[in-house]
Amino acid sequence: MESAPDAAGEGTISLAGGVAMGTGVMIGAGIFALTGQIAELAGPLFPLSFVLGALVTSLAAYSYIKMSNAWPSSGGIAMILQKAYGPGVVAASASLLMALSMVINESLVARTFATYALRPFGLEENSLLLSALALGLIVFAYIVNKAGNRSVSGFSLVMSAIKIGGIALFAVAAIAASGFFSGAFAEPASMTSGGAFLASVAFSILAFKGFTTITNSGGEIVDPHRNVGRTIMISIAICVVTYLLVAFAVGSSLTIGQIVEARDYSLAAAARPALGELGFWFTIVIAIAATTSGVIASVFAVSRMLTMLTEMKMIPHSHFGMKGPIRGHLLVYTVVIAGTLAVLFDLSRIASLGAFFYLVMDMLVHWGVYRHLRKEIGAKGSVLLAAIAADGVILVAFAGVKLDSDPAIVVIGAVLIAAVFGLEALFLRRRRAEDGNAHADAGVNGSSQDHQNEAEKQ
Numbered sequence: 001m002e003s004a005p006d007a008a009g010e011g012t013i014s015l016a017g018g019v020a021m022g023t024g025v026m027i028g029a030g031i032f033a034l035t036g037q038i039a040e041l042a043g044p045l046f047p048l049s050f051v052l053g054a055l056v057t058s059l060a061a062y063s064y065i066k067m068s069n070a071w072p073s074s075g076g077i078a079m080i081l082q083k084a085y086g087p088g089v090v091a092a093s094a095s096l097l098m099a100l101s102m103v104i105n106e107s108l109v110a111r112t113f114a115t116y117a118l119r120p121f122g123l124e125e126n127s128l129l130l131s132a133l134a135l136g137l138i139v140f141a142y143i144v145n146k147a148g149n150r151s152v153s154g155f156s157l158v159m160s161a162i163k164i165g166g167i168a169l170f171a172v173a174a175i176a177a178s179g180f181f182s183g184a185f186a187e188p189a190s191m192t193s194g195g196a197f198l199a200s201v202a203f204s205i206l207a208f209k210g211f212t213t214i215t216n217s218g219g220e221i222v223d224p225h226r227n228v229g230r231t232i233m234i235s236i237a238i239c240v241v242t243y244l245l246v247a248f249a250v251g252s253s254l255t256i257g258q259i260v261e262a263r264d265y266s267l268a269a270a271a272r273p274a275l276g277e278l279g280f281w282f283t284i285v286i287a288i289a290a291t292t293s294g295v296i297a298s299v300f301a302v303s304r305m306l307t308m309l310t311e312m313k314m315i316p317h318s319h320f321g322m323k324g325p326i327r328g329h330l331l332v333y334t335v336v337i338a339g340t341l342a343v344l345f346d347l348s349r350i351a352s353l354g355a356f357f358y359l360v361m362d363m364l365v366h367w368g369v370y371r372h373l374r375k376e377i378g379a380k381g382s383v384l385l386a387a388i389a390a391d392g393v394i395l396v397a398f399a400g401v402k403l404d405s406d407p408a409i410v411v412i413g414a415v416l417i418a419a420v421f422g423l424e425a426l427f428l429r430r431r432r433a434e435d436g437n438a439h440a441d442a443g444v445n446g447s448s449q450d451h452q453n454e455a456e457k458q
Contacts, residue, residue, distance in 0.1 A: 040260045081095050
């Protein structure tokens with residue numbers, strides 16, 4: 001587990017390719033799927049929510065960078081948790097929460113793709129078409145991932161360059177057309193409560209959490225001991241600048257009420273009054289490019305992480321009659337789950353579940369590194385504790401706001417988290433019992449060859 005991945009994938013992703021993958025996931029979710037929901041909670045202060053989200057994410061990235069520099073791995077977060085807690089229930093459950101939050105992100109961005117694609121035709125409220133287009137994007141992401149690492153890296157690099165350049169152009173033009181002090185920024189900041197603002201940061205963190213795509217693909221990056229940390233920090237820096245540009249562009253063009261009304265396609269809504277019909281269509285094209293690359297990069301990362309968990313025997317696996325390597329099976333499982341979520345849930349609830357899963361997992365990562373590994377990797381305990389505290393405050397604020405507005409999703413989130421821990425405990429207990437029976441059978445047989453075969457299996 002401490003080694004690099006299999007030779008076929010070793011060192012196939014450059015620094016630029018890694019940055020493209022990280023920004024591809026972040027920008028796909030953060031700008032096009034979450035801007036409206038953040039503005040709904042934070043009001044005219046919503047650009048500051050992105051700033052605070054970047055600060056909390058930078059604190060969080062400290063643990064991942066320190067661990068990845070020491071032990072780069074294709075299942076980065078699973079490796080961190082296994083080293084911190086051992087191959088038990090906590091490590092397996094928290095790793096699975098991370099994987100599920102990434103799958104949730106895929107469905108979130110896929111539905112955003114469908115919303116923007118249908119917006120020019122006034123069909124964004126058609127649930128059947130939304131589901132069909134979202135599912136189609138997820139299937140396309142599967143096809144690209146089946147083509148191999150270099151296809152994912154190259155596609156992400158081209159798409160990231162297009163969308164970052166396009167988003168920056170849109171933002172600068174919209175700000176120039178509307179100015180800084182119109183739209184939402186002409187409204188009183190007092191309309192935002194402190195609790196709602198902190199809750200909005202949960203969505204902002206979700207917008208930045210794509211940096212974990214880099215951690216989970218660390219073993220694939222060229223010179224990982226040096227480049228994983230650099231890739232993460234460059235990606236976060238690019239994204240915070242991009243997010244702020246877009247936040248100011250949207251806020252200067254639309255009131256908070258208008259942003260909330262068009263929260264699933266807020267950039268397209270902001271483009272039309274600021275830049276006219278051409279700006280509207282330009283934004284639609286950029287949104288489609290951004291969400292497409294985001295889903296492709298996320299499918300790549302989560303399939304790698306689930307492969308690591310399967311090989312570590314931390315989650316169950318069944319071939320279901322499929323041939324080929326385990327990662328090929330897990331690509332199929334990933335897109336099936338993401339496609340199901342994209343069909344069944346709306347954007348708000350998908351994002352809320354992702355925030356709950358990610359924040360719980362993130363706190364467990366920092367606590368494990370603080371308790372068991374900080375001296376070994378040279379990490380500062382004060383930074384780790386600050387990351388835990390920041391996550392905890394935001395999680396409590398987010399849960400409090402959701403209890404008022406949508407208590408069902410809080411209950412669903414809590415039940416699913418408890419179910420993950422409970423089912424992992426049952427699976428690991430059963431696996432240990434089976435391993436014990438295998439050892440007992442070998443002892444009864446008693447032949448030296450049987451002992452040798454058992455040793456080789458272990």
